[in-house]
Amino acid sequence: xxxxxxxxxxxxxxxxxxxxxxxxxxxxxxxxxxxxxxxxxxxxxxxxxxxxxxxxxxxxxxxxxxxxxxxxxxxxxxxxxxxxxxxxxxxxxxxxxxxxxxxxxxxxxxxxxxxxxxxxxxxxxxxxxxxxxxxxxxxxxxxxxx
Ligand SMILES: *[C@@H]1O[C@H](CO)[C@@H](O)[C@H](O)[C@H]1NC(C)=O
Numbered sequence: 237x238x239x240x241x242x243x244x245x246x247x248x249x250x251x252x253x254x255x256x257x258x259x260x261x262x263x264x265x266x267x268x269x270x271x272x273x274x275x276x277x278x279x280x281x282x283x284x285x286x287x288x289x290x291x292x293x294x295x296x297x298x299x300x301x302x303x304x305x306x307x308x309x310x311x312x313x314x315x316x317x318x319x320x321x322x323x324x325x326x327x328x329x330x331x332x333x334x335x336x337x338x339x340x341x342x343x344x345x346x347x348x349x350x351x352x353x354x355x356x357x358x359x360x361x362x363x364x365x366x367x368x369x370x371x372x373x374x375x376x377x378x379x380x381x382x
Pocket of ligand 1: 304
């Protein structure tokens, strides 16, 4: 009885610790990817499918202005890679949304070592941004719908 009480107390102490540790990254930075649906109102529904070698988020239908986001621990050897397939109004596009630990994507123009990669989907293409010091998003058009 005394033994099991000790185990229960240990369990209660250790479990929350383990959960909070699990969300932290050791030795590697934590990155956040955001995909924001900024398409015009009353336009066709956006569909996205994002995945990496290990994770497949399945098909998703973001509402207007919805922010779809996930985070992961960057790989020490720079091998982390996520890509998304986007469909909208007879158009579609596939590209990497993360393949570079310094600039989100190898040809990305975000400040070095920003930990957030913000993708904004608009009718004229895909914008890549980051939060600036004021908490606003600086962005530029990265690529167009094809
Ligand atoms: C990230 O996604 C969650 C839902 O998974 C949402 O509640 C949250 O608002 C999103 N973050 C931002 C900054 O919008």
